[in-house]
Amino acid sequence: MKSIHVIGAGIAGQEGFTPRAVELIEQSELLFGSARLLKLFPDYGGEKVLIEDETRAEMVSRLSDFAGRAVVLSSGDPLFFGVGRYLLRNLTDELIEFLPNVTSVQYAFAKIREPWDDTIFVSAQARELKEVVDRIVANDKAAVLTDSINTPGMIGRELLSRQRSGYKAFLCENLGTPEEKIRVTDIRGLLELDVAPLNLLILIKEYEADAQQYVPTLGIPDDEFVSIKKLITKEEIRVVTLAKLKLRHDMCLWDIGAGSGSICIEADHLLPNGRIFAIERNEECRQFIKENLQKFNTRNVALIEGDAPDCLDELPDPDRVFIGGSGGRLWDILETVDQRLGSGGRIVLNAITLDTLTAANEFFGNAGYLVEVVTVNIARTRPYSNYKMFEAYDPVYILTAVKE
Template structure:
């Protein structure tokens, strides 16, 4: 339960590398008046003269909300110290889950991002931001691939050298990068070079990367089939993929199940269509899973979750979908459709691609029986081939695309 009205709001205070010396008198007074002072071990070391109780986070937030709740109920003043701006990839997001905004007061310090761009003398109002702190690097790769100016918060595991290697491995250009370390401290440093010259270098743990990629956004919608790793032509062709994605109508924040994801061509394109999309790419073949992961690394983003296993059993642990695409069923089409209809969020949509009349009939019959509104289109592509210097059109097999709106 969230606490009711309290006498003393929780004070969330941003601190720089200079510690107390970098804070204004008003903020220092709030710290001195606190009964409970919360913060990381290094930040708390700068406040050795604090007379009240301390609570060290020690790299995790477990138990913090309950500790604060208990202190507040006893009428104590609570101050939470954090680095930089608490609202920027900071602790404020965590605390908003347990406390109402009016129960907190936030006092930001200059963020590391602000300092980094100031030191390299580059405007930052058009920059994108990513955090590698405790996360995989796919979201960083996607952001750098799609944006020309990206700032990245690193951590000891995902350090600048490792991030540079991951970006180059993903096929990004050997572009300009800055590493700004120990910002705001007496020993701050700014390094400039290319990604390739960064690999192998070591920096202090506290640093920010700024990556400039003039070639960002070159890979837009419609990835050519030949550049995607796939199993003997087992891929949703780009023309069919375009119609399929149009029928899915992916929107911001949607959750998509891509069942029978194969090489991931639909998953990858869908993940790029709107902000905040999460894609679950479900595939049972180990060989295709390997290709799927390679394609995600090359073209994808951090919002694709690879799920290895056979549907419908592996669908149990997934979040309820707003959109479901079935490109392959492994002989379990009705069971998969039954799960999709049952789990589909309000306003949801199901799209099935069928290459045989039997699959078309089975899908239409199942969805009609459940009273869903149907749309069926047949897509047949004719592809031009060279014939002694002339162009001859050769037809490919038709694909039936069945769309249904949930109840």
């Protein structure tokens, strides 16, 4: 009778298999596995197939055609960065049964005596280094399965380039073997270590005692931001703008004409699982954005250099778009955004001139959007006066357009 069992190997070798797993392996007629795992069964009576000698597609083809009992050996849990996902995509899932085991990640966290239920897991294999480090900085605790390109040293170098050095690093090498070694260091220390090919990197964020920390709140005071002549979206305007964007935790937000980055910095706390792209063409503004992103410990914001809409092609499609500046290309930007925004998506545009408001309103009217405009007039008491007098700011028109 045809059956496919995908069995995870634990850290301890053959003694780590359950009796049922051993029985299934002994009863099978075809056994796939790496050289290290196949060595655990020297007396196996069926056919052994080295996974290294076949592509995954070839393995799937053999499993599809094979009418008997087959076993695929995997490390730890086959559904945790293992072969299980690929097999489920390419074989009838009713034929497959999984028997998971202890993963290297579980084992490593037990060794360093650290809970791991609040950890994000990243596989660096065949991924861009930037993407790997984006995931790391978005969380306080990360376990990284490195590879020969995205090594612990390369990851440490990228973290330092982003001024994210406040991690305690556990380098776990050759787990479960006589050469097992766990070294504790910091991000700079990762650059100096010779690392075994078989390793797991655990990074735990440590906030310095004297570092200034910011509690996520709406309406960060304007003076907290570094900006050009304080030309930023004012605190009260920012709060209303964010309310009109109606952000949910996993959305993708484009901030076009990011200026000082104040909108995307506050949005970062509202999108813990989202992605934010701060698009800015001015070099001086970009430098201030970098300082502000570092100061406020943002996690999900990527700074994009260039002129919109030319630099938008490579970005993922947005769920929300904020336009704080257009560089004189408002109509081109709106046309591009309209092509990329899905049904139900929102665009919020802040205008200080009637010309901008009129042009945007005309575009959205022609494109069939549901449009709302709110005028916000802000006046604050002057801080340096013997009398309670108000200082008025220019009115801001907040336009919200919903794509129907």
